[in-house]
Amino acid sequence: MIYYFSGTGNSLYVARHLADALGERLCPMTLPAPTNDEVIGLVFPVYGWGIPNVVEQFARNMRFESCYLYAVMTCGDDMGYADEVLEKALGRKLDAAFSVLMPDVYVCLPGFDVDSKEECKEKFAQEEFSVKEIAACIKERKQVRKLKRGPFPWTKTYVIRPLFNRYLVTDKYFRVDASKCISCGRCQKMCPVGNILIVDEVPQWQKHCSGCLACYHACPHHAINFGKMTQKKGQYNLMKQLHE
Numbered sequence: 001m002i003y004y005f006s007g008t009g010n011s012l013y014v015a016r017h018l019a020d021a022l023g024e025r026l027c028p029m030t031l032p033a034p035t036n037d038e039v040i041g042l043v044f045p046v047y048g049w050g051i052p053n054v055v056e057q058f059a060r061n062m063r064f065e066s067c068y069l070y071a072v073m074t075c076g077d078d079m080g081y082a083d084e085v086l087e088k089a090l091g092r093k094l095d096a097a098f099s100v101l102m103p104d105v106y107v108c109l110p111g112f113d114v115d116s117k118e119e120c121k122e123k124f125a126q127e128e129f130s131v132k133e134i135a136a137c138i139k140e141r142k143q144v145r146k147l148k149r150g151p152f153p154w155t156k157t158y159v160i161r162p163l164f165n166r167y168l169v170t171d172k173y174f175r176v177d178a179s180k181c182i183s184c185g186r187c188q189k190m191c192p193v194g195n196i197l198i199v200d201e202v203p204q205w206q207k208h209c210s211g212c213l214a215c216y217h218a219c220p221h222h223a224i225n226f227g228k229m230t231q232k233k234g235q236y237n238l239m240k241q242l243h244e
């Protein structure tokens with residue numbers, strides 16, 4: 001079984017390819033954790049050189065017999081020691097861990113924006129090779145790590161990440177531009193953790209945000225912003241295509 005979490009679609013895209021290559025089934029991490037599968041895969045995005053709160057919760061609740069356990073982490077650039085953060089939540093070592101470069105969706109800090117069309121194209125081309133390689137490793141039950149940790153990985157994961165989680169993984173800065181919002185409800189539909197309610201035709205966030213930015217990226221009129229930081233940033237929504 002492959003369990004996945006995905007905000008904007010990249011990790012679901014990779015999880016589907018991997019499931020096809022391995023003949024495995026897919027299950028969202030929002031359902032109860034597994035018990036006794038022989039091989040378990042976890043596919044999810046890297047957030048702040050660590051793991052999303054949803055994945056951490058899922059990993060903490062996992063009750064597994066001895067199984068071959070691997071993780072595939074999608075990231076826009078580099079993943080620091082996200083594999084170690086996952087292992088801490090799991091309470092065990094991973095047998096194999098991989099990172100896959102996918103289009104960057106982080107836009108909430110200065111200097112961060114979505115990738116250009118060319119960059120996206122290159123990453124999608126590379127993804128195909130990466131998934132083939134990962135599938136081959138998993139079929140052979142290899143003990144392996146193929147990870148792009150990037151520069152200063154320890155500082156990013158163990159110094160910056162706690163601050164990132166504390167101050168930036170929150171829904172309290174989301175604002176809706178009433179002149180642009182058409183009350184289509186797409187933000188609510190796209191939120192993978194059911195954190196948005198539409199009240200009087202306006203989205204309201206319910207304070208259990210995963211930080212995935214699906215609401216921001218899915219809005220067809222760029223009516224949702226994270227403070228003022230994202231007003232001039234791009235949008236990216238692969239999830240919409242995956243559901244069509």
Ligand SMILES: Cc1cc2nc3c(=O)[nH]c(=O)nc-3n(C[C@H](O)[C@H](O)[C@H](O)COP(=O)(O)O)c2cc1C
Nearest residue numbers: 006007008009010011045048049075076077078105
């Ligand atoms: C809150 C947040 C934090 C992120 N942090 C990182 C990071 O530390 N390193 C990185 O390379 N990409 C980072 N990204 C980019 C995502 O990992 C990447 O775009 C991923 O493929 C998105 O997956 P998804 O479409 O399945 O949600 C971040 C994205 C978000 C929304």
